[in-house]
Amino acid sequence: MKMSETITELSKSLAEFQESVEQPAKTANNPFFKSKYVPLENVISAIKNKAHALGLSYIQIPLAEENKVGIKTIISHSSGEFIEFDPFLLPVDKNTAQGAGSALTYARRYTLSAAFGIASDDDDDGNAASGVQKQKNNNPQPLAMATKEKIAKLHAMFKEYAELKGGDEAEIKDFIKGKAKVESIGNATLIQVNNMIKTMQELIAKAKEGQTQNDE
Structure with a gap:
């Protein structure tokens, strides 16, 4: 992350913004995961x-x-101060304009919401997929990487759910990876993959x- 020499005025304005902004409603539906989120246009409107x-x-x-697309977000203030956030990149599994467009839209919404403090996703979904856990000690051990067997199991679950x-199937995988903030399942940790497996099981x-209910 880069920023101007001072961000005093920008920080003050951001604090005022976050106190006064009306959190936009989660009006968009994700049909695969039965969850709601704030569409990009509503995030932009609130800002x-x-x-x-x-x-x-x-x-x-x-x-x-x-094979990745993403967004670099920069917030500026009328005083000349600025904050330039690190790029947020997502893998594009579908080598199509639609696949790239979907990833870009998600990246825009995610980074803009994070930069301005807008809650645009269901926290439970994000935490479950990304394996967010409280730090239990000050000297954590190196994270173990996921095994090939675990990764194969996760891919099989993507297929089954689709x-x-x-x-x-590719759209489902993109969504889960985006929520988990994982660029590549092959490079994911064991904790991340286990949590994604748990999410998919549910x-x-x-x-x-x-x-079953429909059959009845």
Whole structure:
């Protein structure tokens, strides 16, 4: 992260913004995971309603790197102060314009919400997928990497869930990786993969339960 020599005025304005902003409603549905989130246009609208009066503005620069796309977000203040956040990149499993567009939209929404303090996702979903845990000691051991068997199990669950819901396996995988903030499942830790497996187990169980109820 980069910033101007001072960010006193910018920080003050951001604090005022976060105190006064009206958190936008989660009106968009994720059909695969039965969760709601704030669509990008609502995040932008909430920011525009308050930011200008406080001297705040932002720009988002699209990035592309091999099979990844992402966003660099910069917040500026009328005083000339700025904060440039590190790029947020996501893998694009589907080599199509639609796949890249979906990843960019998610990256824009995620980084803009994080920069301005807007809650745009269900916290439980994000924490479950990313394996967020409280630090239990000051000297943590190196994290073990996921085994090939665990990774294969997770991929099989993506496929099973896609078949149950009649959805796109790649889209489901993209969503889970985005929530987990994992660029590559092959490079994920054992904790991350175990938590993603747990999330998928719950989703598969709910999908099967829904099918049983429909059959009845």
